[in-house]
Amino acid sequence: MLRTITLGLAGLSYALASSVALPNVFVSHEGEPQGFFKNVSGVNIYHSYHNQNVTTGGKAVLFVSDIYGVPLLENKLLADSIASADYTVIFPDLFNGDAVPSDDREGPALNLTEWRLRHPVAEIDRIVGLTIDYIHNDLNISRIGGVGYCFGGKYVPRWLAEGKGIDVGFIAHPSGLEAAEIQGINGPITIAAGELDTAFNVTGRYNAEAILTAKNATYQTNFYSGAPHGFAVRPNVTIARQKYAKEASFLQAILWFAAWL
Ligand SMILES: *[C@@H]1O[C@H](CO)[C@@H](O)[C@H](O)[C@H]1NC(C)=O
Ligand SMILES: *[C@@H]1O[C@H](CO)[C@@H](O)[C@H](O)[C@H]1NC(C)=O
Ligand SMILES: *[C@@H]1O[C@H](CO)[C@@H](O)[C@H](O)[C@H]1NC(C)=O
Ligand SMILES: *[C@@H]1O[C@H](CO)[C@@H](O)[C@H](O)[C@H]1NC(C)=O
Ligand SMILES: *[C@@H]1O[C@H](CO)[C@@H](O)[C@H](O)[C@H]1NC(C)=O
Numbered sequence: 169m170l171r172t173i174t175l176g177l178a179g180l181s182y183a184l185a186s187s188v189a190l191p192n193v194f195v196s197h198e199g200e201p202q203g204f205f206k207n208v209s210g211v212n213i214y215h216s217y218h219n220q221n222v223t224t225g226g227k228a229v230l231f232v233s234d235i236y237g238v239p240l241l242e243n244k245l246l247a248d249s250i251a252s253a254d255y256t257v258i259f260p261d262l263f264n265g266d267a268v269p270s271d272d273r274e275g276p277a278l279n280l281t282e283w284r285l286r287h288p289v290a291e292i293d294r295i296v297g298l299t300i301d302y303i304h305n306d307l308n309i310s311r312i313g314g315v316g317y318c319f320g321g322k323y324v325p326r327w328l329a330e331g332k333g334i335d336v337g338f339i340a341h342p343s344g345l346e347a348a349e350i351q352g353i354n355g356p357i358t359i360a361a362g363e364l365d366t367a368f369n370v371t372g373r374y375n376a377e378a379i380l381t382a383k384n385a386t387y388q389t390n391f392y393s394g395a396p397h398g399f400a401v402r403p404n405v406t407i408a409r410q411k412y413a414k415e416a417s418f419l420q421a422i423l424w425f426a427a428w429l
């Protein structure tokens with residue numbers, strides 16, 4: 169009996185080691201950002217990289233944020249955590265200094281309808297496209313993974329369409345994601361969904377799975393119990409299920425890129 173079990177485990181570890189190995193990385197919940205900002209054609213872009221010479225090519229991850237954008241500490245730490253897996257992480261300010269203040273999110277000060285009108289799809293697309301050109305032409309990196317959180321979860325599928333520039337995608341609790349955008353996906357995509365998220369609810373997830381299945385896409389969806397909208401970025405880390413959902417969805421992205429990027 170023991171011999172059989174031992175052989176079984178050895179076979180399993182061999183199978184994993186010969187395909188995808190989980191890198192020794194973790195997501196930081198606190199600390200100081202390690203990256204720097206550079207103004208690229210009028211867009212303020214956060215850069216984070218580690219153990220990699222960006223001038224020699226390699227692989228990049230384009231970070232397409234939520235509405236709290238580059239000012240939010242958790243966003244920069246998440247970008248740094250992805251960089252610790254040896255990716256050049258490039259995170260543009262999508263809102264030209266007009267990100268939603270994270271401490272105001274429950275308050276009445278901001279009219280979100282007006283804020284959205286100031287940041288239409290065409291303008292966000294312009295910034296994403298400019299950033300992809302910068303990665304290709306200035307950083308000399310041809311392979312690009314995209315991560316999109318909430319607001320940004322719409323733009324990774326849009327730029328994962330054929331010939332647009334993102335090669336492999338990860339999205340978490342996307343908002344405003346349309347069926348046509350999922351239909352247009354032309355590369356491996358992994359999706360993190362939360363049980364308590366009303367923006368990407370069970371109907372939205374089933375619809376996405378049906379479209380991706382019909383397309384014979386290379387995809388994965390993970391569903392996290394007790395996880396609210398925003399969990400992959402701003403969970404309440406004192407609540408075990410939320411903290412787990414952030415950490416596991418981070419590894420979901422890293423493992424996906426290790427396999428497909
Ligand atoms: C970036 O630089 C341009 C001039 O090259 C300037 O007009 C613009 O305000 C700068 N943007 C940011 C976000 O610093
Ligand atoms: C990157 O590589 C170039 C060419 O080999 C070298 O000149 C440069 O110093 C390297 N930069 C870093 C940060 O290692
Ligand atoms: C661009 O990267 C490739 C490898 O990805 C390398 O062969 C080439 O020399 C690089 N070109 C420049 C200008 O750095
Ligand atoms: C928010 O802005 C929209 C569009 O300008 C307007 O119709 C709406 O009344 C505003 N809401 C509040 C609460 O001020
Ligand atoms: C999910 O959201 C959509 C759009 O708001 C709604 O029509 C649908 O009924 C919701 N599904 C569930 C299971 O709540």
Ligand SMILES: *[C@@H]1O[C@H](CO)[C@@H](O)[C@H](O)[C@H]1NC(C)=O
Nearest residue numbers: 380381382383384385386387
């Ligand atoms: C689905 O995609 C896989 C991987 O590209 C391919 O091997 C398989 O033949 C495809 N199946 C169909 C029904 O097209």
Ligand SMILES: *[C@@H]1O[C@H](CO)[C@@H](O)[C@H](O)[C@H]1NC(C)=O
Nearest residue numbers: 402403404405406407408410
């Ligand atoms: C986080 O959760 C704890 C425990 O439920 C709660 O006391 C605290 O107010 C929450 N923090 C925030 C910022 O919501």
